[in-house]
Amino acid sequence: MSDRFIDNYLLFQLALASHTFSEEFYGQLRAAGVSPAKWRILINLVDCPGMYLTRLAKYALYEQSRTTKLVDQLVGEKLVERRIDQKDRRRVSVHITATGRGLIEPLIEKAKLHEDDVLSSLNASDRKRLKSILTKLAKRHSEDMQVLGLQIVDTA
Amino acid sequence: MSDRFIDNYLLFQLALASHTFSEEFYGQLRAAGVSPAKWRILINLVDCPGMYLTRLAKYALYEQSRTTKLVDQLVGEKLVERRIDQKDRRRVSVHITATGRGLIEPLIEKAKLHEDDVLSSLNASDRKRLKSILTKLAKRHSEDMQVLGLQIVDTA
C-alpha cells in the first residue's frame, strides 16, 4: 500500500477515477466524431428536454456562459432548439431535436457497454454499493440546486 | 428515485462527485491565493520529490505540455526546481523547494478537514468501502502507467 497522502485522498481518488474512465469513453466518442462537450449537453437533454439553460449548465458541469455558447453551436447543427419561455421571457428552454436523438441514442448504448466494462473489475456487491454511495454523495449537489432556487423534480 | 439515464450512469456520478467536491475545495484554495493547478502539482511532489515530468503529468491529470508550462511557472516562483537527470539527459526531475513545502503543508491540513466534512455525510462502513472500491478502480490507471513503461513503486 502506498503511503502518499494523495493516494488515500478522496478528492484525488474521485478525480482519478472520473478522469480515467471519462477519457476512455471520450476516445470512443471522438472516434464517432462527437466531442465530449456535445455528448455532455445532449445526454442531459434526452431524458429532460426543455431544461432551462442554467439548470442544464449545472447538470452538464459547465459554466453558464460556456453552456450558452455550446447551445449556440448545437442549434447551428440542428441538434437542439432554443425556446424562450413565455411565462418568464428571461428563460431559455433547450430541446433536443429528432436529429439530436438520432445522434445520441447509439452513443448511449456504447456508454452502457463501456460502463459494464468499467464495473467488471468489481464484484456485484461493490458495484451496487459504489452507486449507492455516489448517490448519497450527490445530495450535496442537489442541495446546491435548491439553495439556488432550482427544482429537483423531474420534468415531464 | 430518478429514472433519467444519467443519474445512474457511473461516469456521470463520478464526474459529479469529483466536480462538486473539488470546486468546494478550490474555493478554499483561491481564498488562500493558490490556484488549483499549483495545488495539483505541488501536492504530487510533497511525497514524491524528484518525479519525472511525464509521470507528474499523469498523476496531476494534466497533459504533458501543460505540465511543462506549469512547472515553468512554479520554477519562476521558486516553489519547485527542475533538474536534468544525468543518467538520461532527456528527463527532467521536479523537486519541491522548502518554500513550496511551506506553502503546501498548511493546505494539506485544510484538505484533510474538508475531506472529513465530505465524508461526514456517510456512515463509517460506507466511508471505508468507498475508498476501498476507488482504490480497486484506480488499478486501471496504474496499468496505463505500466503499459507506458513507468514504474509504480514509491520513490524514496
Add this chain to the structure above:
DNA sequence: ACATTATATATGAAAAATCATATATAATGT
C-alpha cells in the same frame, strides 16, 4: 559506427473554459 526507431520534454497555434460584466426581464417593496 551508423541508421532507425523510440522516448522525454518543449514550443507555438488553436480550442476550450472561465471571468467579469452587460442586457433584458421579473419580482418585491413603497
Add this chain to the structure above:
DNA sequence: ACATTATATATGATTTTTCATATATAATGT
C-alpha cells in the same frame, strides 16, 4: 406606478488546456 433588487442569459476579454509537432537524447538492430 415607480424604484430597487434579483434573476436568466449573453457577450467580450482573458486564462486555461489541448493539439500537433519540433528538438534533443537514448535505445535498438545491422
